[in-house]
Amino acid sequence: MRSSDLPQVRSLSLFDDMDDSSFDALMQTAYLQVFPAQLELITEGDPADFLYIVTEGCVELFARSNGRESTMAMVRPVGTFILAAVLKDAVYLMSARTAQRSKVLLIPSENVRDIFQKDEQFARSIVVELANCYRSVVKEHKDLKLRSAVERLANRLIRMHKQQGESGTLTLPFDKRTLASLLGMTPENLSRAFNTLRPYGVDVDGMTIGLNDIKSLETLAKPNVLIDDQLT
């Protein structure tokens, strides 16, 4: 892999604390690859051959069952996915495909587990990363079980707005079809949910969303740090 990409990966909290030698050993067998949009990287049920790290672009985690399909999460730089399957040497529970042209680092599972055994510091970092992943899914699950579709959208907009600097405007980081599935609704229903939010200062113009009355929107959304905060 190209050495110019290494510092970025190294800075990931997952690798931040580990020995140089361990990191080098891990990267020795890793390779960095660019994939076109809409390419299925992994399929649920397959053995976990690699740990994936998104360094550019965006990857969609999704699941299928009985002819249905649903977006489970979107992974943006720099984020890992399917760590749990790799550690357990189990099959993937989710499929993944690029949402856009993306650069992805692949580390063979065996090597991850190998270094995990050898490098204590890496093992600890993995625990933190795993705990974060776990808590993220719990929050997603709470979001879905405790809120209506409109509330989920409102809170997601507030969240994206914060991530993008609270300028009063935000750009959807992926298409509406995917956003709808992520929020657990149909594209039609998402469109209607946006209309429902118009009286609360939400202006939709393609991928650009204006938030003109955040107070009002928050009154409706009732954001909850135990669901919407990324850090806690």
Added chain:
Amino acid sequence: MRSSDLPQVRSLSLFDDMDDSSFDALMQTAYLQVFPAQLELITEGDPADFLYIVTEGCVELFARSNGRESTMAMVRPVGTFILAAVLKDAVYLMSARTAQRSKVLLIPSENVRDIFQKDEQFARSIVVELANCYRSVVKEHKDLKLRSAVERLANRLIRMHKQQGESGTLTLPFDKRTLASLLGMTPENLSRAFNTLRPYGVDVDGMTIGLNDIKSLETLAKPNVLIDDQLT
């Protein structure tokens, strides 16, 4: 704590591989307590002071937001809960209350983190436990997003039936109100879902459920190892 309870706790995979000295150190500060039914053990948002291990009875993990409440999981012996919050030294994301009279082991968070730092083997066991917890929530989330209420119930019944020895009959391990919330529906809707399943050989008699046509039920439920299997 009583020493007669130790072997049971020790046999938990989380503690199985650790040194005697570490285990003793961990148990030194732990205490075992019996709680009556319907007692709230922890509240979401509170700092994670203890790691909890259910040794007898049953504990409900649930979440509240905006006046609503939903059951997130049921923990039966011998199972741990809120491990992630303890490791991260963060606040609990879920509340917990006893579903019945229950015996619970409490280990101060600091001690868990302390031994986690000192005992490498314990650290690795924790990773496995965390990975399992993570994958469980992912499966719950898939269940909710990819299935209808009736399908969720059908699959849950098949699962309980397997756990209880496939005798053709199963006993609900907690009341229907809780089951409904766990499955993401109202008690009324659960009752109707049971009626919907009657033509598929599902007979309800209080807490006892007879499954008289598993083939037919499975045709409806379409169980999926990537959602319903506890092990994978």
Added chain:
DNA sequence: CGACGATTTGAATAGGATCAATGGGAGTGG
């Protein structure tokens, strides 16, 4: 410019929630 996919809108339907009322056990106290 034309075609295709994504989004939006409309209409009808279905699934689930809510409200209200009734039945049924389990536990309590006499």
Added chain:
DNA sequence: CCACTCCCATTGATCCTATTCAAATCGTCG
């Protein structure tokens, strides 16, 4: 042991949210 009470579960009726199906519109990319 029995009556009472309370809470859970069930059933019915209605309402509401969200899905489905259909069609129009918008945008983008070749």
